[in-house]
Amino acid sequence: MTIGAMESSRTVDSGGGRRQATRQKLYEAAVTLIAEQGFSATTVDEIAERAGVAKGTVYYNFASKSVLFEELLRHGVGLLTASLREAAEGTARDGGSKVDALDAMIRAGLVFIDRYPAFTQLYVAELWRTNRAWQSTLMVVRQEAVAVVENVLRDGIANGELSDEIDTPLTASALVGMVLVAALDWQAFQPERSLDDVHSALSRLLQGRVGGDGLGHK
Amino acid sequence: MTIGAMESSRTVDSGGGRRQATRQKLYEAAVTLIAEQGFSATTVDEIAERAGVAKGTVYYNFASKSVLFEELLRHGVGLLTASLREAAEGTARDGGSKVDALDAMIRAGLVFIDRYPAFTQLYVAELWRTNRAWQSTLMVVRQEAVAVVENVLRDGIANGELSDEIDTPLTASALVGMVLVAALDWQAFQPERSLDDVHSALSRLLQGRVGGDGLGHK
DNA sequence: GTTTTTGAACTGACTGGTCAGTGCAAAAGC
């Protein structure tokens, strides 16, 4: 049971109703199982059982196994995107630089992955697959999240803080990948380390302080 | 059909025998199918059909579906590891710096992903899963590949070229993630761009030339 | 003549999805 609550209690159509609570339980059950085994290898019976619910309930709440998964994806990436946006805006309010904003977003990414590792695993495992039912959904939510990073990069270029030679989409992808893989490896192989620890290592890389004296070499 | 040949014709136990050729065909068929659909969703019948081979042949050559997949994994990561090592050694022979070695390995990674995109997809999709039959195999081959990067980082720290404050395993993971995600996004969303183009964007990031004047800001 | 492949038939376990029926809390009727 590696996943956190993922409540957020005030979702789109909140309503503390029984229905909503059941859906939440199903999300939580599905996310861990699918992260471990993959979508196809996870049966609806398993999901229902772990959620403490009858199989029929799954189909009462979701049109199909795929739809359940798709809505889970939307839900999760939505949380991430909101978190990234908040981080970026936080530094903007404080008059911070764009590099500070990137740094804050790295931290937000790490916090998210730390909180919802199972969701992250499942997201990574599905993102680059092709020919799947939920491809288009995934594409849309991915773009929403990456766009937050891209916007910060663009702003930084616009105000001269970042080189205008950087490739916005590619650099954004690379930054996301950096955080994603470092965080997953952290969770998988060095879970005892602190978030601050990981953050500072990535921060150093972001700011090009890899060379021995803090300046880039060639 | 997004995958390249993956022949390498001179693999571990080469033997141009008929048997080896059949296994090769099965690898190629399996890699694309599993990359697209995932392991569980891919049937043995499909693999056999795409390989142009009878189902019985699959079981004549491999003990089971899982074993076929596991050997495929070993085979593919072996190619990557060899390629990374070669890149690192190439710059060492030319008396290049360790940053040059890292740069060469980034390029080698891109070349690999460009050549075997399907394998890369499948690898990423499986790497952080838990509770799977081939977990341990995957762990071993992953470590072999990452170790090549870690060694270059360590060498760079030892000779003072890189800061001794960098976190070797985390930085290695982050670099791998950077290349992995940037390359997969390149393939998926901007396949028309050239490898050199992608490489230079990542190179810039590696060398910390993101800030407007080529120096890190704070 | 030995190795490898073929291809079709078969099995037994498992899976997504269905559906008739249950439980129950609030509304309606008295």
Place this chain on the structure above:
DNA sequence: GCTTTTGCACTGACCAGTCAGTTCAAAAAC
């Protein structure tokens, strides 16, 4: 206040279909 009705949420046995893996006699390749 008490009884009856309504309909939402849930249940779990069931079904039709699918799949990994087996078997094997015969053909093909070497």
